[in-house]
Amino acid sequence: MGSGKKEAARKERQGKTGDGMGNVKVKGENFYRSAKKVKVLKRLTDGKAQRNAAGDITKAASYQSREAPVARVEPNRKWFNNTRVISQDALDSFRSAVQAQASDPTTFLMKRNKLPMSLIEEKGNINGLKQHAAKIAVSSQPFSETFGAKAQRKKPKLDFSSIEDLATRTDTMHENYTDRLEQAKLLSGTSGEPDEENKDGDLASAREFIFMKGTSKRIWNELYKVIDSSDVILHVLDARDPDGTRCRSVEKYIRTEAPHKHLVFVLNKVDLVPSKVAAAWVRHLSKEFPTLAFHANINNSFGKGSLIALLRQFSSLHSDRKQISVGMVGYPNTGKSSIINTLRKKKVCVVAPIAGETKVWQYITLMKRIYMIDCPGIVPPNQNDTDEDLLLRGSVRVENVEYPAQYIPTVLKRVQPKYLQRTYELKEPATDAVTFLEILCRKSGRLLKGGEADIDGAAKMVLNDWIRGKLPWFTPPPYKAGEEGPAVGVEGREGVLGEMSKKRKRGTESEAATSVAATVDTTGAPQDEAEKTDGDFDGFSDEDDEDDDESEEASLAGGLSLETPDVDDDSEDDEAVEADIAAISAALSKAKKRQRKA
Numbered sequence: 139m140g141s142g143k144k145e146a147a148r149k150e151r152q153g154k155t156g157d158g159m160g161n162v163k164v165k166g167e168n169f170y171r172s173a174k175k176v177k178v179l180k181r182l183t184d185g186k187a188q189r190n191a192a193g194d195i196t197k198a199a200s201y202q203s204r205e206a207p208v209a210r211v212e213p214n215r216k217w218f219n220n221t222r223v224i225s226q227d228a229l230d231s232f233r234s235a236v237q238a239q240a241s242d243p244t245t246f247l248m249k250r251n252k253l254p255m256s257l258i259e260e261k262g263n264i265n266g267l268k269q270h271a272a273k274i275a276v277s278s279q280p281f282s283e284t285f286g287a288k289a290q291r292k293k294p295k296l297d298f299s300s301i302e303d304l305a306t307r308t309d310t311m312h313e314n315y316t317d318r319l320e321q322a323k324l325l326s327g328t329s330g331e332p333d334e335e336n337k338d339g340d341l342a343s344a345r346e347f348i349f350m351k352g353t354s355k356r357i358w359n360e361l362y363k364v365i366d367s368s369d370v371i372l373h374v375l376d377a378r379d380p381d382g383t384r385c386r387s388v389e390k391y392i393r394t395e396a397p398h399k400h401l402v403f404v405l406n407k408v409d410l411v412p413s414k415v416a417a418a419w420v421r422h423l424s425k426e427f428p429t430l431a432f433h434a435n436i437n438n439s440f441g442k443g444s445l446i447a448l449l450r451q452f453s454s455l456h457s458d459r460k461q462i463s464v465g466m467v468g469y470p471n472t473g474k475s476s477i478i479n480t481l482r483k484k485k486v487c488v489v490a491p492i493a494g495e496t497k498v499w500q501y502i503t504l505m506k507r508i509y510m511i512d513c514p515g516i517v518p519p520n521q522n523d524t525d526e527d528l529l530l531r532g533s534v535r536v537e538n539v540e541y542p543a544q545y546i547p548t549v550l551k552r553v554q555p556k557y558l559q560r561t562y563e564l565k566e567p568a569t570d571a572v573t574f575l576e577i578l579c580r581k582s583g584r585l586l587k588g589g590e591a592d593i594d595g596a597a598k599m600v601l602n603d604w605i606r607g608k609l610p611w612f613t614p615p616p617y618k619a620g621e622e623g624p625a626v627g628v629e630g631r632e633g634v635l636g637e638m639s640k641k642r643k644r645g646t647e648s649e650a651a652t653s654v655a656a657t658v659d660t661t662g663a664p665q666d667e668a669e670k671t672d673g674d675f676d677g678f679s680d681e682d683d684e685d686d687d688e689s690e691e692a693s694l695a696g697g698l699s700l701e702t703p704d705v706d707d708d709s710e711d712d713e714a715v716e717a718d719i720a721a722i723s724a725a726l727s728k729a730k731k732r733q734r735k736a
């Protein structure tokens with residue numbers, strides 16, 4: 139069989155031309171039956187008249203019948219009732235049922251466009267319509283008061299009486315502003331002198347420019363592009379300071395402007411904190427959003443199985459879509475790119491231990507139906523965040539900070555002296571910041587001209603070690619009265635801090651933290667014998683086998699399971715699902731086997 143033209147030529151050659159010689163399809167000609175032809179054919183097939191042996195019609199064909207059919211219209215309740223009305227009781231129970239579902243972080247409202255959300259969302263006890271009416275009542279004034287003879291607003295209301303009054307007021311405001319700026323300069327540690335470029339006496343910026351990183355309009359545009367294009371948003375937090383690395387403004391934006399997007403917390407770098415602290419944070423954060431613990435490392439990760447299973451569940455929730463996009467957002471340096479690399483099991487995004495490595499958003503295909511979007515790190519403008527907070531969270535590049543030594547006293551306060559001693563091989567525990575830095579300078583030969591200690595150089599080194607996980611520290615999770623806390627007494631930010639079983643000397647281990655596998659214990663059971671004898675509260679294990687961590691991963695997922703009829707959250711099924719992942723899982727299991735053999 140060839141094309142229509144070829145076929146026609148063949149039939150002509152073989153003398154098979156003419157009607158009834160087959161269904162020869164000729165280009166441009168409609169060879170289907172027309173509606174008219176179909177009607178005739180139907181009449182012939184559907185209702186032939188029935189005849190007796192003598193050939194008389196016993197039962198006429200349907201088109202010949204003279205009986206008029208009985209036409210009936212099915213009764214409908216719409217004739218008698220307004221079917222679009224819902225009783226107050228029914229609405230209340232519907233509202234409470236939906237609100238119960240909506241407030242549960244592990245369940246999601248799907249197809250919100252098809253639900254009467256304005257009726258469901260009670261804003262200040264006013265439903266959508268009333269709110270609109272209230273807005274109009276407040277914002278507008280009666281016609282009679284605005285126009286006509288009784289109009290009350292003849293001239294704009296000003297709160298000054300004369301031009302002199304206005305001038306004095308402006309001067310006072312300017313003085314207040316300069317006072318505040320001076321104060322800010324003193325607090326930020328910058329000099330009160332004007333900049334080189336600003337010698338003409340204009341007001342210099344009160345803050346070092348480096349601390350404005352991550353807040354630029356460009357970065358925020360990138361963030362909004364990522365949020366707009368994502369169906370699932372992974373908010374990456376640093377396990378050492380989850381509260382500090384939470385972008386509450388982004389959470390609020392997603393809650394109010396894009397409630398149909400799924401927000402999930404990923405508590406990354408769990409290898410750098412004791413297991414119980416990680417577990418407690420997961421438990422705490424899960425109350426608001428689904429939370430997963432993660433350790434990003436291409437060869438030796440933690441939480442990867444759970445995260446992939448979760449993303450697959452989201453993808454099956456949106457089975458009507460061709461693919462779902464998963465956006466990574468969070469503070470700089472929290473490990474967004476590292477998580478993508480871990481999931482892809484290869485280096486697809488640029489990773490560096492310095493903030494601001496990712497400059498623009500980037501699409502990465504995780505699997506056929508799941509795309510990942512990497513986003514540059516963002517720093518939400520927060521009145522309460524000091525420069526010190528930003529620096530110690532790793533959100534700025536230490537080498538660009540003007541006076542890094544001023545942040546060392548906080549480091550000394552928050553890291554246990556024995557770890558400082560161990561890391562820098564000091565004989566005596568550090569007493570004050572300057573002496574500590576001088577000792578470090580002398581030990582490492584960081585001397586300036588005339589044998590003076592390079593204090594700032596040493597401070598930068600300590601701060602880099604703090605950010606890169608060479609100095610152990612963490613923020614204790616908040617505990618309410620009666621809630622079970624970790625075995626150690628963690629009281630506030632400067633409380634007793636976690637201890638590390640591994641000796642981490644500076645310079646002996648490159649990227650020490652990332653090479654240690656995390657086995658996170660969430661059972662709340664007492665520490666094992668080795669740890670007890672060691673006397674350390676330790677969340678780190680040398681075990682390399684990720685498979686053994688499966689159950690722990692599940693428990694660290696914050697009891698996460700999406701309630702959807704076609705998605706099973708059995709751990710067995712998860713394993714089956716994982717085995718199904720075409721490219722990634724095959725590569726992963728191969729690598730695991732190889733690892734085990736090795």
Ligand SMILES: Nc1nc2c(ncn2[C@@H]2O[C@H](COP(=O)(O)OP(=O)(O)OP(=O)(O)O)[C@@H](O)[C@H]2O)c(=O)[nH]1
Binds near residue numbers: 409435471490492515
């Ligand atoms: N110990 C440890 N280090 C991690 C982990 N994840 C990431 N890192 C390290 O954190 C540093 C920053 O990681 P990135 O992936 O570049 O972070 P990012 O969030 O993409 O940073 P920006 O590009 O600034 O937005 C790198 O040095 C990583 O090796 C982790 O789970 N554990």
